[in-house]
Amino acid sequence: MRKVTVYITLKQGVLDPQGKAIQESLNSLGYNEIEDARVGKYIELKVEDGPNLEARVTEMCDKLLANPVIEDYRFDVEEAEGL
Amino acid sequence: MKFAVVVFPGSNCDRDMYHAVKEVLQTEADLVWYANSNLENYDGILIPGGFSYGDYLRSGAVAATSDVMKQIKEQAAKGKPVLGVCNGFQILTEAGLLPGALMRNKELSFMCHQEELIVQNEITPFTSGYDKGEVVRFPIAHGEGNYYCDEETLAELKANNQIVFTYKNNLNGSIENIAGIINKEGNVLGMMPHPERAVEKLLGSDDGLRLFKSMVQNWRDTYAANA
Numbered sequence: 001m002r003k004v005t006v007y008i009t010l011k012q013g014v015l016d017p018q019g020k021a022i023q024e025s026l027n028s029l030g031y032n033e034i035e036d037a038r039v040g041k042y043i044e045l046k047v048e049d050g051p052n053l054e055a056r057v058t059e060m061c062d063k064l065l066a067n068p069v070i071e072d073y074r075f076d077v078e079e080a081e082g083l
Numbered sequence: 084m085k086f087a088v089v090v091f092p093g094s095n096c097d098r099d100m101y102h103a104v105k106e107v108l109q110t111e112a113d114l115v116w117y118a119n120s121n122l123e124n125y126d127g128i129l130i131p132g133g134f135s136y137g138d139y140l141r142s143g144a145v146a147a148t149s150d151v152m153k154q155i156k157e158q159a160a161k162g163k164p165v166l167g168v169c170n171g172f173q174i175l176t177e178a179g180l181l182p183g184a185l186m187r188n189k190e191l192s193f194m195c196h197q198e199e200l201i202v203q204n205e206i207t208p209f210t211s212g213y214d215k216g217e218v219v220r221f222p223i224a225h226g227e228g229n230y231y232c233d234e235e236t237l238a239e240l241k242a243n244n245q246i247v248f249t250y251k252n253n254l255n256g257s258i259e260n261i262a263g264i265i266n267k268e269g270n271v272l273g274m275m276p277h278p279e280r281a282v283e284k285l286l287g288s289d290d291g292l293r294l295f296k297s298m299v300q301n302w303r304d305t306y307a308a309n310a
Contacts, residue, residue: 014231015256017191064148067141067177069184070231 001080002047004057008066008073009040046080053077084302085111087125089155091146092117096132096169096279103279104129108295117151122158126302130155132169132224132277142185142227143173152178164208164298165271169225172263172273181266181273182240183232189256193226197287199251200262200276204244207265208301209272212293218251219290221276228275230257230264243267248274 010016016038023037043065047053057075066073086104090097097114105112112129115122122128136145146152152174159165159180167175175181188194197220202213213219232240237258240246248263255275263274278291 014186015189017187017189017256021191064140064144067144067184069176069182069233070186 002049002053003078003080004045004047004053004075005078006043006045006057006061006065006073006075007040008043008061008071009038011070011072014070084126084299084306085113085124086127086129087113087115087120087122088129088131089120089122089151090114090116090131091133091135091149091174093135093137094131094133094170096277099277100129100131100168100279103282103291104295107282107292108299110295110299115151117146117149120151120154122151122154125158125163127163127298128155128158128165129279130165130167130171130174131279132171135170135174138227141173141177143170143175143177146170146174147177147179156180159266159268159271162268162270164302166209166294166298167271167273168277168279169228169275172275173227175271175273180271181264182236183230183264185227185275186229186231186256187227188225188229188254191226193224194228194254195224196222198223198254198262198276200248201251202247203249204247204265206244207247207269207272207297209265209294209297210247211301212297220281220288221278221291222280222287223254223276224280225255225275228255228257230261230275232258240264247272248276 018039019037026034061073088100173185202217205213205215245264249260250262253260265272278294281288281291
């Protein structure tokens, strides 16, 4: 069993109004060192080990998990200990 | 002309859509539950607004992978008219039937009021009853109606005259004020504003009625030409 962690972020250049609101809130709390914030998604998948695991996860990201028009993604694969 | 109003779990404008075509326009229509459906015998497909699958992952993303979407793609490929409104528009972009994506409104708030739109393309089976440049009033009701596409896609949309409706005022951050676009083939229209909620003067506007009338008229003309 493997644990796949998928990180999805908005593409650079795509405006992120949620991130902007977070940045402004942090600034108003006095954290003036915050220049930018970007919001993304984190998805954990428990996957049966098999051939082409990485290719299949890439396919899943392209088909459903991320929207390639506005989002980028990356993922890590590790042993599924303690899941 | 017989319409299918496709209903997903979480659709909530399906009754309005059905009312517009069935009761106001007096044409044939069925509410079609997304599972085990057969769209073969319908002449036009309407994908209503709402929050299909609770907007999980991204608005429209889960509905776009459903079996009924495969059928909608097949029927669209045959040239049948497909209209997606609000969540229906989001589903059409997620399914790849229309380019681009709909993101959170720039001010992050859900917006629900009447808006003025400009008809940019009156040479479609959906808008032949309007004049180019005409200003119409449709209600909007969305939190994620901020249309985005890359520059290459935008240039293509413009070159092919695929931008059908624009907002008079940019309210949600949409590129070029885009409110509705059509596919290259000219039979799949997606739009955020709600024409089905603007079919009776009593409710503030009947500007949307002509959209459905145009669909019926174009279907009759095609049907007569093929008969």
